[in-house]
C-alpha cells in the first residue's frame with residue numbers, strides 16, 4: 365500500500381526552512397570573516413582553498429549517509445562560492461568562449477557565483493590578472509592526449525604571476541539538441557577538435573548526417589537553439605547554459621581524456637599540507653648538466669612529478685625547464701633542494717606552491 369507523499373513533503377519543507385535559516389546564519393559569519401580579511405590586508409585574496417578543502421574533507425569524513433558523500437563537494441562548492449561573493453566580488457578571467465572545458469574547470473574551482481570574464485587568448489588571461497582586472501585566471505596547461513600547452517608555459521617566462529592552484533577537468537563530449545529527439549537530426553555542428561575526437565562514434569551511429577565545423581562548441585550549442593534539426597557536440601555545461609537536451613552522453617572515442625588547468629594569481633595561496641611546487645630554470649648547455657642540476661630533489665627525498673623543456677627564445681640551444689615537485693617551498697627539505705639547485709643553474713624562478721588537485 366503506497367504511503368502518503370504529503371506527510372513526507374511537509375517534513376522536507378520544514379527541514380528546507382531550517383537549512384535556509386542555517387545558511388543565512390552561516391553567511392553572517394562569512395561576512396565577518398570578509399571584514400577581518402580586508403582589515404588585515406585590503407588586497408588579500410579572499411578565496412581560501414586550504415580552508416575549503418578542510419571543510420569538505422571534514423564533512424565527507426563524518427557523513428553518516430544516506431546523503432551521498434560524492435555530493436558533498438558540489439553542494440559545498442556552491443555554498444562556499446555564494447558565501448565568498450558576500451565577502452567581495454571574485455573575478456575570474458579564463459580562456460573563452462563560454463561553456464568550454466576551461467569554463468567547466470572554472471566552475472569546478474570557483475562555483476557559479478564568481479564573476480567570469482571570458483577572453484580570447486592565453487596572453488589576455490595573464491594580462492587581466494597582471495593588471496588587477498581579475499583576481500584569478502584559468503588557463504589550460506596539458507591534456508592527456510594532446511600533451512602540453514606550450515603557449516601557457518611560454519607565458520610564464522616573462523610573467524610574474526604565481527600558480528595559485530590546479531584543476532583537473534574531464535574532457536567529455538555530448539550530443540545535444542533543442543528537442544532531444546535523435547530522429548530529427550539532419551546536421552551535427554561542432555568545433556573541429558571535438559568532431560575529430562568523436563569521429564568513430566559519428567561514423568558508426570550517424571553515418572548519413574552532415575557534419576559542419578564551427579568556431580567553438582559553444583557556437584554550435586547556440587546554433588542548435590533555433591533549429592531542432594541541428595545537433596551540437598559540446599560540453600554538459602553547454603547543454604545547461606543553452607537549454608539543450610543531451611541525446612547521447614560521452615560520445616568521445618577516447619575515454620579518460622583529461623585536461624589540467626592552472627589557476628593564476630598575483631598572490632600565493634596558503635599551505636595545505638598536500639601541496640606541489642612548480643619551478644622554471646635554465647642551465648648552461650653541458651652534457652649531464654640536467655642530471656646534476658636535479659639531483660638535490662632526489663637527495664632530499666622529493667619526487668618530481670613533471671619536467672618539460674622549451675627553447676628559451678633568448679639564445680639558440682638554450683633551454684628552459686619547467687619542473688613540478690611534490691611539497692611546499694616553505695618545507696625545509698624543499699627549500700634546501702631549491703637553494704642547492706639555485707647555485708647550479710643560470711636562472712631560476714619559482715612559479716608557486718599550491719594545493720595539489722584532489
Ligand SMILES: O=C(O)C(=O)C[C@]1(C(=O)O)C=C[C@@H](O)C=C1
Pocket residue numbers: 394397398410411412413415416419443444447448451
Ligand atoms: O573561512 C574563510 O576564510 C571564508 O572566507 C569562508 C568560506 C566558507 O564559506 O566557509 C568562504 C570562502 C573561502 O574560500 C573559504 C571558506
